[in-house]
Amino acid sequence: MTLLSVRDLRVGFGRAGQEKEVVHGVSFDVAPGETLAIVGESGSGKSVTAMSINRLVDYGGGRILGGQILLDGTRDLVTATEAEMQGLRGREIGMIFQEPMTSLNPVLKVGTQIGEIFAKRHGLSGRAVRDAAIRALDRVRIPDAARRLDQAPHQMSGGMLQRIMIAMALASEPRLLIADEPTTALDVTIQAQILALLAELQRETRTGLIFITHDIGVVAGIADKTVVMQHGKVVEAGTTNDIIDRPTHPYTQHLLSAVPHFRHGAAAPEARQAPGTPALAVRDLAVRFPVGGGFLRPAKGEVHAVSNVSFELQPGETLGIVGESGSGKSTMARAILGLNEPTRGEISAGGPRAVQMVFQNPNASLNGRMNVRTLLAEPVIAAGRKVDRAAEDRMRMLLDKVDLPTDSLERYPHEFSGGQRQRICIARALMPEPKILVLDEAVSALDVSVQAKVLDLLVDLQREFDLAYLFVSHDMGVVERIAHRIAVIYAGQIVEIGPSTEVLSAPQHPYTRKLISAVPALDRREVDFAVETDEVPSTLRPLGWEPAPLAWHEHGPGHRSAVEPRP
Known part of the structure; x- marks a missing residue:
């Protein structure tokens, strides 16, 4: 029995009778308890296809131009009334959107x-x-x-x-669940848990799942069938094993080649030798946020977001910061930039303009009303300098370094692709001539092929300008590719730090091993995900509480892990 059958679906945007067709004749089936993955890069039409199933595309200026969307083989959702769709959305067809905010x-x-x-x-x-x-x-x-x-x-x-x-x-x-990039912003352990939850739901209720993603490593572990889309068309479809092992279309082959394959440290760059004067030194950093209280009332407790963190970062070195969502890695990065006020500790970075940041979402980072020239001038003006000929020359030089044409100066963010917008963000961060870049999930929102190009760009810029990178990410495959050393953060504390080759090939702390075991890979097929019952420990503490100093195991030059407290 087929739960959902999509036949020759065509979707367009624009005025009635003048629509520009963006989805061209897409067809697929989903059975109860089956997982169908729809894979493709930005602009391939996969999200528009998903939005059409529950007719949400109607609210975005689009309309279904042709085809059928049959639920249970009888109800055609293309011709259903809005009142009928309101009864189906949520109850029969659930949806998880990519951007929760x-x-x-x-x-x-x-x-x-x-x-x-x-x-x-x-x-x-x-x-x-x-x-x-x-x-x-x-x-x-x-x-x-x-x-x-x-x-x-x-x-x-x-x-x-x-x-x-x-x-x-x-x-x-719901009986049918559409998940549109539901794990893109999540770390590997939470991603594994979400996949486990979806698998559990399917086992219990025989829910059909449409899983939209650009991460073929995730597809390998959960999907029964896969549809590959490019430019609004299905270019390849079949069982997931056939798609991964025997791809026939050049675009599918391109997607597979761009996936950052996790190789347990074998692909990591060698740690830099003979450390000298650090570009960044962090000593005993703590960041706490009060909880409760109010006007003229004291706080009831504190969230220990970061506790007793210490490390050094050398010029030309990349330190990868990994950990689960809520572990404190982004709070630590913001404290280094001065965006969060440290409760205590010392941060030495060589001056207020020595550190710049590249954020996760380039769309939210760039003011759409400013052209690129104005965007690049912002950090110069903020530093109290004039936008003179030297600044203009640096703009052109940086645009060339990030592989954007010089006529980009007069263009606006909406005229660029997602990868190009992130390159603009990188160029803007480099305008004040910083020594350190903090990259907070800087490539996680990009398609895998664009992601690979941006990572190559970052490596080239680091070599040329001797930049130090603090690379915050949940993607272990990406971290392996760029980081010389890795620091693992758990509940606000570093629990393991060392050269990437050693941390990834021979992890010593149980939490590090847990992170690595959850990394999706093309060779992990039909993974039997199981929901874990252990909880992430709370970092909410009473006022005045202080953590005990961590004891450390030394495993080699620069590689150490925290000693777990005895129960």
Whole structure:
């Protein structure tokens, strides 16, 4: 029996009768309990196809121009009324969107938004709604679930927000679930847990799953069938094993070749020898946030986001910072930049303009009303300097270094692709001639082929300008490719640090081994994901509490791991 059958689907955007067709004759089937992966880069039409299934494309200026979308072989969703679709969305067809900040109401508490589902879908009320919401957050491994219910979306990390979106989608128990890049912003362990949750749901309820992604490593582990899309067309379709092992279309072969293959340290650059004066030195850094209290009332406790972190970063070196969402890696990076006020500790970076940052999302980093010339001039003006001929020359030089034409100066962000926008962000960060770049998930939002080019660019720039990189990422394959050393952060503390070749090939701390074991790979097929019951420890502590100093095991030059406390 077929749960969903899509036949010759065509979708266009524009005025009625003048639509530009962007999806051309797409067809596929999904059976109950089956996972279909739709793979392709940005602009391939995979998300538009998914949005068409539940007719959300109607709200984005698009319309279905032809074809059928049959649910249970009888109901054609193309001809369904809006009232009928409202009865199907959520209950029959659930959806997990890629960007949680655009899906959650920023002014409502998380508990209110989750509770609404249990109240309307399951008829719960009062305390039962809150209890159900707590169980939903526990299921996706969000620590301090009861406290998180009373927070607004802006108070949480991107990974936590995505888990909340997944919890909300699972709460309705749909028969068909569409997951549009649901794990792109998540670290490998949480990604494995999300895949486990989806697998558990399928086993229990025979839910059909459409999994949209650019990560073929993830596809290898979960998908029964795979559809590859390019320019709005299906260029290859078949079983996942056939697609990965015997790709026939050049585009499929291109996607597979661009995947960063994790090789347990074999692909990592060698650690730099003979360290000298560090470009960055961090000593006993701690960052804490008060919890509770209010006007004229003291705080009830503190979140120990970063505790007793110390490390050095050499010129021309890349230190990869890895850890789960909420581990404190981004908080630490922001403290180094002065965006978060340290509770204590010392940060020595050679001056206020020595450190610049490249953020995860280039769309949010660039002001769409400014052309590239103005964007590149911003850091010069912020440094109290004039935008003179020397600054103009540096703009052109940097655009050349990041492989963008000089006429880009007069163009605006919307005129560039995602990869080109991130190159503009890199050029802007280099305008004040920094010694250190903090790259916070700087390539995670990019397609795999674009990601590979940006990583190559970063390596070339590092060699030419002797830059030091603090590379924050959840993608172990990407970290392996660029990092000389790796620091693993768990619950706000570094638990292992050392050369990438050693940390990835012979991890010593149990948490590091857990991270590495969760890395998806093309050779991990039909993975039997199982939901773990252990929880991420809370970093909420009483006022005045101080962590005990960590003891360390030494495993070789520069490689050490924290000694686990005895139970």
